[in-house]
Amino acid sequence: MRETSNTEADYVVVGAGSAGCVVAARLSEDGRSDVAVIEAGGSDRSLWVRMPIGYGGAFFHPRLNWRYYSEPDEGFGGRKAYWPRGRVLGGSSAINAMVYVRGQARDFDLWAEAGNPGWSYADLLPHFRKMEDYAGPPSEWRGRGGPIGVRDIDAAAHPLSHAFVAACAEAGYPRNPDYNGRDQEGAGFFQITTRRGLRSSAATGYLHPARRRRNLRVETDALVTRLLFEGRRCVGVEYRRDGRAHTIRARREVILSAGAVNSPQILQLSGIGDAARLQALGIDVVLDRPAVGANLQDHIGFDYIYEANRPTLNDTLGPWSGRIGAGLRYLATRDGPLSLSVNQAGGFVKSDPSRERANIQLYFSPLSYTRAVPGKRRLLSPDTFPGFMIGISNCHPRSRGWLHIRSSDPSAPPEIHPRYLSDEADLDELVAATAIIRRLAAAPSMAAAITREIRPGPDVKSREAIVADIRERATSIYHPCGTCRMGPDPAAGAVVDARLRVHGIGGLRVADASIFPTITAGNINAPSIMTGEKAASLIREDAERPV
Missing domain, CATH: 3.50.50.60 (FAD/NAD(P)-binding domain)
Known part of the structure; x- marks a missing residue:
């Protein structure tokens, strides 16, 4: 009983x-x-x-x-x-x-x-x-x-996050200093709680x-x-x-x-x-x-991963010396990379100019982890090389x-x-939006920082290859x-x-x-x-x- x-x-x-x-x-x-x-x-x-x-x-x-x-x-x-x-x-x-x-x-x-x-x-x-x-x-x-x-994080964001926002402007996506204000569309730095x-x-x-x-x-x-x-x-x-x-x-x-x-x-x-x-x-x-x-x-999304020719958060959060330094800074000032999200910049844009409103969210993270175990996020175990990620997700999935x-x-x-991607329109807009990632990577402010595209790699160009990559690597955005x-x-x-x-x-x-x-x-x-x-x-x- x-x-x-x-x-x-x-x-x-x-x-x-x-x-x-x-x-x-x-x-x-x-x-x-x-x-x-x-x-x-x-x-x-x-x-x-x-x-x-x-x-x-x-x-x-x-x-x-x-x-x-x-x-x-x-x-x-x-x-x-x-x-x-x-x-x-x-x-x-x-x-x-x-x-x-x-x-x-x-x-x-x-x-x-x-x-x-x-x-x-x-x-x-x-x-x-x-x-x-x-x-x-x-x-x-x-x-x-x-x-x-x-809070706004533009003053604390990594230099590469500033380069990303500049690249957005170069690619035709104007700066929006407050996407929670009058209008959401545009690029800028994320606000965090x-x-x-x-x-x-x-x-x-x-x-x-x-x-x-x-x-x-x-x-x-x-x-x-x-x-x-x-x-x-x-x-x-x-x-x-x-x-x-x-x-x-x-x-x-x-x-x-x-x-x-x-x-x-x-x-x-x-x-x-x-x-x-x-x-x-x-x-x-x-x-x-x-x-x-x-x-x-x-929402679902995926990242394109790039090797950089300059330091990223990989160099800060990877080696023990960097982690200890970041930890001491955080304890002393409640500031630095440990006081932020790694999703530092992004925006809301249209995958096609004919759309009435933004349908794609952009993400920029000055950190990469190509060896992440599914279901686990090792923010303190990033790649050993300097890397970063540009990601997208769909704002209004139909599935x-x-x-x-x-x-x-x-x-x-x-x-x-x-039942992800069960509505074909979701897949179509994500495929179209991959061109935005590469357009941003090719913009002068980003291109100057890139050594190479690691994932999915420059050979993934055809619709069939892009679809296969999305099905293989996309994740829930939770x-x-x-x-x-x-x-x-x-x-x-x-x-x-x-x-x-x-x-x-x-x-x-x-x-x-x-x-x-x-x-x-x-x-x-x-x-x-x-x-x-x-x-x-x-x-x-x-x-x-x-x-």
């Missing part, structure tokens, strides 16, 4: 990730609402989390990372894709590469036009501004004093300050096993901690913020999903909703995948089927979303409505990247945190309405 303990709160938040930390912090601000957070991971007090470049160590860390793999994917030539997801306070905001990108205004306007009132860019801009503590020049587009530190040389995650910005409040409690190392229902109303959560089963009831609502993988997984484990598949796994069906786990989207639990065991990872799609009509595949309430279920909302109807342009952590801000606002509004 298993032991159980029971308790309750006004709001139960499942997941202390990018959105969940925000929801919990904002809902507990009034000092009256009891808020409980249930997080499967543990503490974020780790060097690999707090030191910005430490994300290389968190990339495959068993305590900080779920370390998911997809099923063999036809688009990747039968390879599995590695999906690092944060299993720690702060979620993936605690282990990501910290690049801060809001997305394009048109991304959100399309969400609103699809039947989601309140989700246009004009509606969401106040939430983006509220969450930011932007250290750059003030403007009507940017926020100051918010929980998430955001750090403050005073330390990572600024959703946990450090929102959750840790809020934990001083008596009305907020956080349970870590607590794996949610299922949601609890009375009829069609969610009334609580069951979870496992220290080998014991616990339940917690929600007097008002349960907010599921477990991420694009775990939110649909928990819904399916709880009986909300494809009825036939759930019954085959021995799960009692609460609501037949095949859309749970569908509409899976992700759609799905994920589903493989058993009723909550600890078993789900089946993940990204931006899964869309698996609990927001929309007005459950019959058309929507899981939640515009107020993030699960269609057909009372007392339950989803608030994380899984609700994205379509993926946003660029890294998705900023819109994930914004979703937490928007969700908290909606929940407070609904709580104040007369019954």
Whole structure:
């Protein structure tokens, strides 16, 4: 017989990730609402989390990372894709590469036009501004004093990153000093989520300050096993901690913020999903909703690797003397290469001038690692020669995948089927975009620094060879979303409505990247945190309405 303990709160938040930390912090601000957070991971007090470049160590860390793999994917030539997801306070905001990108205004306007009132860019801009503590020049587009530190890195970036930005201008892609401002298109230096040389995650910005409040409690190392229902109303959560089963009831609502993988997984484990598949796994069906786990989207990308004729970060982070010097500098000043991401410069451009908006994201890293083991990122073990990488990814992939639990065991990872490149248009735009990489490499500012192209190599020129290289070397950019799609009509595949309430279920909302109807342009952590801000606002509004 298993032991159980029971308790309750006004709001139960499942997941202390990018959105969940925000929801919990904002809902507990009034000092009256009891808020409980249930997080499967543990503490974020780790060097690999707090030191910005430490994300290389968190990339495959068993305590900080779920370390998911997809099923063999036809688009990747039968390879599995590695999906690092944060299993720690702060979620993936605690282990990501910290690049801060809001997305394009048109991304959100399309969400609103699809039947989601309140989700246009004009509606969401106040939430983006509220969450930011932007250290750059003030403007009507940017926020100051918010929980998430955001900084420009142009002054600290490697000289080759400056050469890349110059090459972009030479190739016809003008400099954009703030791609999170009026317009995203153009090239420049990435903004990153750090403050005073330390990572600024959703946990450090929102959750840790809020934990001083008596009305907020956080349970870590607590794996949610299922949601609890009375009829069609969610009334609580069951979870496992220290080998014991616990339940917690929600007097008002349960907010599921477990991420694009775990939110649909928990819904399916709880009986909300494809009825036939759930019954085959021995799960009692609460609501037949095949859309749970569908509409899976992700960015994919690849790098072209070059040998340089001048020092790169390989020369700093490779030899022990360089690492020790960088470490001492970081300890003394919280500055230098260890205070940054290796993704230093990039941009958002069109693969074809006829396109209405940018569809390709550029990445520049003044470091290379041609011998990387699949599923592992060895930022402190770069190539022994000076090298760098120019990469691309697609901003708005059309391919759609799905994920589903493989058993009723909550600890078993789900089946993940990204179906990368299943829409031929995605492959076509990536093939077209490879010409951009070589155009940049041939621009005077870059060409002057290049000894040779290592991968894929100058002989890879034909469409057939480029396609083969993409299928062989492309990877996930680690931006899964869309698996609990927001929309007005459950019959058309929507899981939640515009107020993030699960269609057909009372007392339950989803608030994380899984609700994205379509993926946003660029890294998705900023819109994930914004979703937490928007969700908290909606929940407070609904709580104040007369019954």
